[in-house]
Amino acid sequence: xxxxxxxxxxxxxxxxxxxxxxxxxxxxxxxxxxxxxxxxxxxxxxxxxxxxxxxxxxxxxxxxxxxxxxxxxxxxxxxxxxxxxxxxxxxxxxxxxxxxxxxxxxxxxxxxxxxxxxxxxxxxxxxxxxxxxxxxxxxxxxxxxxx
Amino acid sequence: xxxxxxxxxxxxxxxxxxxxxxxxxxxxxxxxxxxxxxxxxxxxxxxxxxxxxxxxxxxxxxxxxxxxxxxxxxxxxxxxxxxxxxxxxxxxxxxxxxxxxxxxxxxxxxxxxxxxxxxxxxxxxxxxxxxxxxxxxxxxxxxxxxxxxxxxxxxxxxxxxxxxxxxxxxxxxxxxxxxxxxxxxxxxxxxxxxxxxxxxxxxxxxxxxxxxxxxxxxxxxxxxxxxxxxxxxxxxxxxxxxxxxxxxxxxxxxxxxxxxxxxxxxxxxxxxxxxxxxxxxxxxxxxxxxx
Numbered sequence: 001x002x003x004x005x006x007x008x009x010x011x012x013x014x015x016x017x018x019x020x021x022x023x024x025x026x027x028x029x030x031x032x033x034x035x036x037x038x039x040x041x042x043x044x045x046x047x048x049x050x051x052x053x054x055x056x057x058x059x060x061x062x063x064x065x066x067x068x069x070x071x072x073x074x075x076x077x078x079x080x081x082x083x084x085x086x087x088x089x090x091x092x093x094x095x096x097x098x099x100x101x102x103x104x105x106x107x108x109x110x111x112x113x114x115x116x117x118x119x120x121x122x123x124x125x126x127x128x129x130x131x132x133x134x135x136x137x138x139x140x141x142x143x144x145x146x147x
Numbered sequence: 148x149x150x151x152x153x154x155x156x157x158x159x160x161x162x163x164x165x166x167x168x169x170x171x172x173x174x175x176x177x178x179x180x181x182x183x184x185x186x187x188x189x190x191x192x193x194x195x196x197x198x199x200x201x202x203x204x205x206x207x208x209x210x211x212x213x214x215x216x217x218x219x220x221x222x223x224x225x226x227x228x229x230x231x232x233x234x235x236x237x238x239x240x241x242x243x244x245x246x247x248x249x250x251x252x253x254x255x256x257x258x259x260x261x262x263x264x265x266x267x268x269x270x271x272x273x274x275x276x277x278x279x280x281x282x283x284x285x286x287x288x289x290x291x292x293x294x295x296x297x298x299x300x301x302x303x304x305x306x307x308x309x310x311x312x313x314x315x316x317x318x319x320x321x322x323x324x325x326x327x328x329x330x331x332x333x334x335x336x337x338x339x340x341x342x343x344x345x346x347x348x349x350x351x352x353x354x355x356x357x358x359x360x361x362x363x364x365x366x367x368x369x370x371x372x373x374x375x376x377x378x379x380x381x382x383x384x385x386x387x388x389x390x391x392x393x394x395x396x397x398x399x400x401x402x403x404x405x406x407x408x409x410x411x412x413x414x415x416x417x418x419x420x421x422x423x424x425x426x427x428x429x430x431x432x433x434x435x436x437x438x
Contacts (some may be wrong), residue, residue: 143413
């Protein structure tokens with residue numbers, strides 16, 4: 001019975017991950033992990049952007065939480081890029097692995113900067129410099145390492 | 148008998164060949180250009196910098212990965228169906244850049260795609276767009292240019308396939324594709340920013356097999372000359388961004404989904420973000436009115 005349940009669980013995990021990969025057209029699971037991490041960063045940035053543009057009400061705790069989440073994601077970015085994996089859908093450049101130290105430094109800088117932005121966030125006015133920090137960090141990396 | 152046929156063939160084909168050579172020489176002849184009269188122009192450095200940013204000269208002409216956005220060393224490679232173009236050094240180096248040029252040389256390169264030696268430039272240099280640039284803007288840009296640093300890195304030779312490596316043939320390309328008309332019928336500052344200075348169509352519009360822009364699919368996306376994948380369509384049918392979203396992207400680099408601009412476009416956004424809000428609004432206006 002236990003074995004049957006396990007088989008079923010594995011089957012569900014396998015099918016759902018296959019469906020997920022098929023949905024985006026990405027075949028390589030390592031690339032998929034990277035893309036999901038980047039997507040999470042964008043989603044958290046979007047929350048801050050919406051608050052800044054008053055499309056959703058400003059919520060200090062939620063804003064801090066989004067910044068901390070971006071900081072954590074930035075910190076773990078080098079680990080998901082550790083393996084040199086490519087996929088036709090990937091926009092990563094090979095130069096990431098040729099200049100991995102630089103790539104890691106930029107990711108860690110964004111992690112530090114967003115952590116301090118979270119720490120110093122006290123009202124809606126602080127969102128603008130916080131988003132600028134995110135934009136500069138993301139752009140610094142994307143301009144060199146992304147197609 | 149054979150000698151008679153040979154002689155007759157030569158008699159017919161030789162004049163045709165000579166006529167073909169004369170016609171080719173005439174139509175591919177670079178223009179004779181009158182030097183520019185500078186006496187009426189007064190330079191505006193601030194405007195020169197704005198023209199520099201809007202034209203995005205540094206997006207292609209700084210060396211790969213350089214942090215100095217004003218050191219126009221060259222060296223970036225652009226892989227095309229015609230071979231690899233390598234951006235030249237256009238810093239103020241007298242030996243390796245354009246430091247020995249005068250304004251007339253600069254003007255002719257931008258307006259006509261022609262070198263001081265009277266050769267055609269390859270249209271990887273987007274003079275097909277820059278030809279619309281206002282004379283005063285070119286003069287301000289030149290004056291600003293003279294304040295930029297020089298670099299002594301030699302330019303590399305383009306690696307192109309025959310017959311596209313023959314500069315003279317670009318004379319034919321210019322006749323076919325270098326029209327001095329704007330694409331957009333509404334000729335205003337929006338058109339000027341996008342079609343002349345920003346030269347957006349050079350990457351965002353697909354090209355035919357000779358490298359001419361396919362105007363029937365204006366801004367519908369093209370092949371990425373500096374990497375894999377495609378340059379996306381920015382036609383409103385495909386982009387579907389609001390004016391505010393376009394302005395935000397050109398200011399911060401954030402897409403409506405808060406993805407971040409990457410690759411060469413990151414440099415373009417960095418430049419455009421330093422223009423005024425009004426200029427970004429005008430660019431957005433143009434992009435939204437493409438039919």
